[in-house]
Amino acid sequence: MIETRALSVHLTGKPVLHDVSLSLPRGKLTALVGPNGAGKSTLLTALGRLIAPASGEILLDCVPLNTIPAPELALRLSILRQEGAVGPRLTVRDLVSFGRYPHSHGRLGVTDRAEVERAIDRLDLAAFSDRYLDTLSGGQKQRAQIAMVLAQQTDVILLDEPLNNLDLAHARRVMRIARQEAEAGRTVVVVLHDLTVAAAYADHLVALKAGRVAASGRPDQVVTEPVLSDLFDTEVTVAEVGGRRVVLTL
Numbered sequence: 001m002i003e004t005r006a007l008s009v010h011l012t013g014k015p016v017l018h019d020v021s022l023s024l025p026r027g028k029l030t031a032l033v034g035p036n037g038a039g040k041s042t043l044l045t046a047l048g049r050l051i052a053p054a055s056g057e058i059l060l061d062c063v064p065l066n067t068i069p070a071p072e073l074a075l076r077l078s079i080l081r082q083e084g085a086v087g088p089r090l091t092v093r094d095l096v097s098f099g100r101y102p103h104s105h106g107r108l109g110v111t112d113r114a115e116v117e118r119a120i121d122r123l124d125l126a127a128f129s130d131r132y133l134d135t136l137s138g139g140q141k142q143r144a145q146i147a148m149v150l151a152q153q154t155d156v157i158l159l160d161e162p163l164n165n166l167d168l169a170h171a172r173r174v175m176r177i178a179r180q181e182a183e184a185g186r187t188v189v190v191v192l193h194d195l196t197v198a199a200a201y202a203d204h205l206v207a208l209k210a211g212r213v214a215a216s217g218r219p220d221q222v223v224t225e226p227v228l229s230d231l232f233d234t235e236v237t238v239a240e241v242g243g244r245r246v247v248l249t250l
């Protein structure tokens with residue numbers, strides 16, 4: 001479980017997150033939603049300890065995040081960033097194998113190899129596993145990055161817009177995997193723009209606006225016409241199809 005207490009983050013001296021207090025439970029999938037520039041990626045990056053808070057704190061299983069030694073954190077927390085810079089002359093298998101580095105320190109054992117192949121299969125990448133990343137489509141590359149994160153087998157999984165570039169079948173596959181990981185007891189936090197997907201898969205939504213928490217709760221509490229219309233400053237319709245909430249902006 002991750003908690004933030006009165007978390008504020010500045011980027012190049014400018015306040016971006018203000019007084020964010022949240023509880024992101026273990027065994028649940030939390031979706032971070034909100035308009036462009038709301039601070040979703042910044043929050044995820046701070047949760048991944050890639051930027052330091054200006055004030056407030058982040059606790060991982062009740063321990064201040066900034067006190068956890070880096071090798072231990074690498075075994076406990078993984079993050080998919082939006083701008084994942086990867087060397088083009090790597091194959092998919094090379095990239096996914098990097099995900100095992102905190103476990104293998106460069107020497108892949110039997111378990112490491114099995115986890116790499118499992119992650120490749122889960123992301124439907126078996127046909128591409130020996131291909132160089134710079135020969136792949138955007139969606140295939142995105143899936144390779146997600147496979148690298150999954151191969152890490154950490155208790156906390158942070159995914160920034162994992163559905164970028166994915167077709168609808170692969171988007172469904174990734175969200176089902178994210179749910180499986182939560183149901184296996186992990187803390188899964190996913191930045192999503194598709195609110196219909198967030199309503200269908202998340203246990204808990206956190207809506208950010210202008211760097212503050214504007215709403216949080218179950219999908220039936222957050223995915224509502226008044227909350228979303230206010231969040232995005234635009235008229236939003238929420239319909240029900242087959243018992244699910246579908247968000248429309250027509």
Ligand SMILES: Nc1ncnc2c1ncn2[C@@H]1O[C@H](COP(=O)(O)OP(=O)(O)OP(=O)(O)O)[C@@H](O)[C@H]1O
Nearest residue numbers: 011012014016034035036037038039040041042043
């Ligand atoms: N390096 C930076 N220096 C200053 N401000 C920044 C920097 N990076 C991002 N910002 C600003 O911080 C705010 C939050 O950005 P962030 O990327 O966290 O938003 P987001 O909710 O993830 O947006 P999006 O949906 O567009 O991805 C934005 O106003 C952005 O312009």
